[in-house]
Amino acid sequence: MPALSSEGGDIxxxxxxxxxxxxxxSNPVRVDNAIEIGDLSVDSQRTPLLTIAAMFNxxxxxxxxxxxxxxxxxxxxxxxxxxxxxxxxxxxxPLVIAFQYYPFETRWxxxxxxxxxxYTFINNEKINGNTASKLGIERVESLxxxxxxxxxxxxxxxxxxxxxxMINLSTMYLELNLDATGAFYANDIRSDISAKMHVxxxxxxxxLGISYRF
Numbered sequence: 001m002p003a004l005s006s007e008g009g010d011i012x013x014x015x016x017x018x019x020x021x022x023x024x025x026s027n028p029v030r031v032d033n034a035i036e037i038g039d040l041s042v043d044s045q046r047t048p049l050l051t052i053a054a055m056f057n058x059x060x061x062x063x064x065x066x067x068x069x070x071x072x073x074x075x076x077x078x079x080x081x082x083x084x085x086x087x088x089x090x091x092x093x094p095l096v097i098a099f100q101y102y103p104f105e106t107r108w109x110x111x112x113x114x115x116x117x118x119y120t121f122i123n124n125e126k127i128n129g130n131t132a133s134k135l136g137i138e139r140v141e142s143l144x145x146x147x148x149x150x151x152x153x154x155x156x157x158x159x160x161x162x163x164x165x166m167i168n169l170s171t172m173y174l175e176l177n178l179d180a181t182g183a184f185y186a187n188d189i190r191s192d193i194s195a196k197m198h199v200x201x202x203x204x205x206x207x208l209g210i211s212y213r214f
Contacts, residue, residue: 012053012061012158014168016209020045020071027196029082037135038080040087040195047071049207053100063114063154065096073122073178077131085131090145093121094174096152107160114154120176121147127182136186143182150175158211166211174205 021044028036053063070091077085098116122145132140156170180195 008055008057010055011214012055012063012211013214014049014051014053014063014170014207014209014211016049016168016170016207018047018049018205018207020047020205026078028080029193029195031193032191033194036080038082039078040075041078043074043076045071045074049205049209051096058105059102061100061102061112063096063098063100063116065094065098065118067093067095070124081135082131085134086128087131088125088127088143090122090126091124092176093123094118094176095120096172096174098152098154100154109157109159110166111155111157114152114156114172116152117149118152118174118176119147119149122178125180127184132184137184138187139185141183141185141190143180145178145180148175148177150177156207164213166213168207168209168211170207172205172207 022042024040024042026039026041028039030036047069049065050068051063051065053061055061070093073090073092075087075089077083077087096116096118098114100112100114102110102112104111125143125145127140127143152172152174154170154172156168158166158168160166178196182193184191184193
């Protein structure tokens, strides 16, 4: 098997297919900061991922995840008046930086650990039209979700095929804090709506893919 030893200045491109398994902890959705209509849950999904890692030396490096397409976050009602209803969608763009440590390497494997942070952009927020009608909402005036900052940790391993081409297995824990507010009209009366959700991947954005070292 080929040796994997990296040197300072090496660039590692990792491409794979990820299973994004959301584990949410939602505060109740509130209308006019008083009436609680239920909680929210988020659907899991699969997406391609691309990361770029730069090596400082054989044991230390830094990796960047820059999404080339958004994750479409789909929120459903959980409990209360909104149980089982599709509530809406938003496009999520997580930007991740993680400092990585490669404790050892053999001819068979090169494991690594990463710790860093993510800043997530959220846009294109929409409320499901059919659900809005069922709740008596005549018109949505505004809907906005705040961008989010959170921690990231990861665990991965590269398995060599050639000196530069490797199979990559990795898993990542990533936090999102999703705070959304909006305003709508029902029976010609304007009301405010707010939702707070702490979304965690516990652990998992799980990736199977390939790594190539330049």
